[in-house]
Amino acid sequence: xxxTIKRNVKYKGxxxxxxxxxxxxxxxxxTTMPEIDYNFPVPxxxxxxxxxxxxxxxxxxxxxxxxxxxxxxxxxxxxxNVDINKDWNARHGKAFIGYFFSRDGLNWKYGGAVLKPGASxxxxxxxxxxxxxxxxxxxxxxxxxxxxxxxxxxxSSAHIRTDNNRVxxxxxxxxxxxxxxxxGVIYATPGQNPYYSFRDPxxxxxxxxxxxxxLFEANEAGATNGHYVGPEETSYLPPGDVPTPDxxxxxxxxxxxxxxxxxxxxxxxxxxxxxxxxxxxxxxDQLERPHIVEKNGLTYLFAIGHASYFSKNTKGPDGIYGYxxxxxxxxxxxxxxxxxxxxxxxxxxxxxxxxHLVDSQGYVMSxxxxxxxxxxxxxxxxxxxxxxxxxxxxxxxxxxxTKIYDYGQAFAPLHYNWTGRQDxxxxx
Ligand code: FRU
Numbered sequence: 001x002x003x004t005i006k007r008n009v010k011y012k013g014x015x016x017x018x019x020x021x022x023x024x025x026x027x028x029x030x031t032t033m034p035e036i037d038y039n040f041p042v043p044x045x046x047x048x049x050x051x052x053x054x055x056x057x058x059x060x061x062x063x064x065x066x067x068x069x070x071x072x073x074x075x076x077x078x079x080x081n082v083d084i085n086k087d088w089n090a091r092h093g094k095a096f097i098g099y100f101f102s103r104d105g106l107n108w109k110y111g112g113a114v115l116k117p118g119a120s121x122x123x124x125x126x127x128x129x130x131x132x133x134x135x136x137x138x139x140x141x142x143x144x145x146x147x148x149x150x151x152x153x154x155x156s157s158a159h160i161r162t163d164n165n166r167v168x169x170x171x172x173x174x175x176x177x178x179x180x181x182x183x184g185v186i187y188a189t190p191g192q193n194p195y196y197s198f199r200d201p202x203x204x205x206x207x208x209x210x211x212x213x214x215l216f217e218a219n220e221a222g223a224t225n226g227h228y229v230g231p232e233e234t235s236y237l238p239p240g241d242v243p244t245p246d247x248x249x250x251x252x253x254x255x256x257x258x259x260x261x262x263x264x265x266x267x268x269x270x271x272x273x274x275x276x277x278x279x280x281x282x283x284x285d286q287l288e289r290p291h292i293v294e295k296n297g298l299t300y301l302f303a304i305g306h307a308s309y310f311s312k313n314t315k316g317p318d319g320i321y322g323y324x325x326x327x328x329x330x331x332x333x334x335x336x337x338x339x340x341x342x343x344x345x346x347x348x349x350x351x352x353x354x355x356h357l358v359d360s361q362g363y364v365m366s367x368x369x370x371x372x373x374x375x376x377x378x379x380x381x382x383x384x385x386x387x388x389x390x391x392x393x394x395x396x397x398x399x400x401x402t403k404i405y406d407y408g409q410a411f412a413p414l415h416y417n418w419t420g421r422q423d424x425x426x427x428x
Contacts, residue, residue, distance in 0.1 A: 001180055002270050002271075003179065003183070003257065003270070003271045003273050004260070004270075004271075004273070005186065005273045006273065009275055009330075010330070011277070011330035012332075013253070013275055013276045013278055013279050014277065014325075014333035014334075015232055015233055015235075015278075015279050015280070016278060016279070016284070016323065016335055017232075017235035017282075017283060018229075018235065018237065018243060018314050019235035019236050019237055020235060020283075020339060020340060021283050021284070021314045021316060021339060021340060022237075022238075023338045023339035024314075024315070024316040024317075024339040024340070024344075025341070026316075026317060026347050027347055028341075029401070030337075030399075030400045030401055031342060031343055031344060031399070031401065032317075032343065032345070032346050032401070033319070033343050033344065033346060033352060033353050033366075033387075033390065033401075034346075034388070034390065035346055035348065035349055036387060038371055038374055040371070040381070040383065040385065040407065041385070041407055042383075042384075043108065043407075043408070044108075044385065045078070046077065047075045047076070047110070047384075048075065048076045048077075048091045049074070049367060051073065051126075051289065051367070052072065052073040052074075052366075052386060053130065054072070054410050055069075055070040055130050055131075055132055056132065056359075057131070057134065057414060058203075060293070061359075061360045061361075061413050062411060062413065063132055063413075063416045064415045064416065065137075065160055065162065065167070066417055066418060067162075068102065068103065068162055068167045069101065069104070069105040069108075070101050070130075071100045071108060071408075071410055072097055072114065072141075073097070073098055074091075074125070074126065075095070075097070075098040075113075076090075076094040076095055076096070077094065078384070084382055088382050092124065092126070093124060094124070095125055095146075096113050096124075096125045097113070097115065097125045097128070097141070097143060098110065098112060098113050098114060099114050099167075101166065101167040105410040105411060105412065106406055106410075111166065111168065114141060114156075114169070115156060115174075115176065116173055116174040119156065119174050119175055119176050120154070120176045121147075122145045122147030122152070123146075124145075125144070125146070126144035126151065126199050127143065127144060127199065127288075127289055128142045128144060128201050129141075129143075129202050132160075136418075137159045138157055139157060139158055140157045141155065141157065142154070142202075142203055142214060143155075143156075144199035144200060144201065146199070150181065151197075151198045151199050152178045152180070152181045152198075153178075153179045153180055153198075153199070153216060153257075154176050154178050155176070155177050155179055155268050156172065156176045156177070157172050158170060158171060158172025158173040159172060177269060179201075179257075180257060180271050181198060182218060182221075183221070183273055185221055186221055186255070186274075186275050186276070187219065187221055188218065188219040188220060188221050192221060192223055193219055193223065193251075194224065195224060196218075197217050197218060197219055197288070198217070198218050198219075199216060199217050199288075200217045200290065201215070201216050202214065202215040202216070202289070202290055207294070208328060211259070212258070212259035212263050213258055213259070213329070214257045214259075214271065215254055215255065215290040215291065216254075216255045216256075216290065217252070217286065217288045217290060218252075218253050218254070218276065219252060219253060219285070220253050220279065222251070225249040226248065227250070227281050229243045229281060229282035233247075242313075247282040247283075247312070250280065250283055250284055250310075250311045251279075251280075251281055252279070252280040252283075252286050252305075253278065253279045253281075254290040254303060256275075256276065256277050256329075257271040257272060257274060258271065258272045258274060259272075277301070277329065277333070278290075278303075278323060278333055283314060284305055284309050284310050287303035287305060288303060288304045288355070289303060291357060291358065292329070293358050293359070293360055295362075296394070298326060298396070299324065299325040299328055299329055299331065299333075300322055300323070300336070300358075301322065301324070301333055302320055302321070302322045302323075302356075302357075302358050303321055303322075304320050304321070304354065304356055305318070305320075306354070316339075316340075317341070317346075318344065318345050318350060318352075318354055319344035319353075319356065320342045320344075320358070320364070321336075321342060322335075322336040322340060322358075323335055323336060323340060324336055324396075334397055336397055336399055337397070337398050337399060342356075342358075342392065343356055343364060343392065343401065348372070349371060349372060351369045351372075352368065352370070353366040353367065353368055353383075353387045354366060354367060354369045358392065359411065361391075361413055362391050362392045362393060362394060363389050363390075363391055363405070363409075363410070364390050364391070365408065365409075366387045367384070367385065367386055367387055368383025368385055368387045385407070386407050386408030387407065387408075388404050388405060388406060388407050388409070389404075389406065389407075389408070389409040389410070390403060390404050390405065391403040391404075
């Protein structure tokens with residue numbers, strides 16, 4: 001593992017304030033996931049399937065490869081012989097990254113585990129992203145390698161192969177390189193904060209500078225309850241409102257690291273850890289799966305969050321939150337829709353979906369968590385399968401839910417055909 005730390009930077013990470021989050025409106029139809037049919041389908045009934053992402057290019061757009069959509073998910077085997085709740089809750093400890101392929105982005109065939117047995121040093125594989133290296137057949141997997149209380153941002157790569165029936169990977173995914181873990185100066189280590197997070201790398205090339213970055217979920221360095229919540233963290237609170245004592249333990253940040261090894265030759269081994277681009281000190285404790293979409297010259301930053309991780313004097317649904325910058329990746333981010341909420345679960349179905357990922361066209365995939373019986377009985381169904389994809393539109397600092405598609409439906413604006421010749425293949 002080889003990462004340097006850069007503390008002196010020109011940007012000042014933005015803050016998602018407590019006051020901003022108080023503007024969250026539950027059940028606003030423009031920012032609320034549609035209610036999902038209680039009888040949702042489970043196409044892969046021997047697997048729990050949750051955090052999901054599609055193959056993307058370095059420029060950040062989903063791409064098909066030789067006519068195949070390729071999708072990656074966190075998976076765990078379903079054990080049909082034990083209590084279903086226990087089995088679902090135990091999934092994080094058994095998580096591995098698997099892949100699926102499809103001709104239409106709708107009907108997915110399971111391809112198996114991505115990493116070869118023994119490739120990963122630690123037992124669990126948590127979320128990440130899969131990048132098709134420009135004008136090659138090479139896929140880079142950035143993911144979270146988890147085990148023994150440690151989580152490390154890691155990398156592996158291989159080459160894709162396809163025929164008329166399937167997609168598979170060769171010459172790789174047989175070893176994993178650890179890239180970096182939390183440094184304890186900017187980002188919390190498990191020793192400092194037992195509830196720390198450090199995971200979910202998202203690869204991003206800054207078009208202005210050409211620099212390569214990884215965004216990740218983290219917590220501010222320091223002891224669990226020692227985070228300063230002052231006027232910058234609260235912003236302007238209503239009369240009589242003060243931060244609740246638990247707010248000094250809410251310290252989610254979106255971290256960033258810059259690639260310092262030789263990226264023209266795709267050497268992804270050396271990174272420089274930099275201060276966060278967004279903080280939610282006092283407001284929230286987990287900003288998971290951070291990701292970026294650029295539209296109309298604006299940089300949109302998204303992360304998912306659970307209701308239970310808000311500080312006590314504010315609240316919001318399980319869902320996806322977002323922020324917009326007018327001056328690029330390191331610019332000041334303002335919460336989208338005033339509050340930050342982009343898509344939340346309806347109050348009637350508070351655990352309906354999670355782990356939303358917005359693609360470059362505004363399609364949003366997520367997984368089904370738990371759906372309550374709409375008849376109001378105490379029955380419920382656990383998901384562990386993909387939710388209907390939805391579409392959001394962006395208008396400056398606002399977003400609007402506009403459409404609902406099929407379960408697990410993926411879209412790709414780019415269709416990449418690789419002939420094996422470096423000079424002529426490209427995007428069609
Ligand atoms: C979100 C998440 C991710 C993590 C994964 C572990 O659903 O908590 O942050 O990588 O699940 O299962």
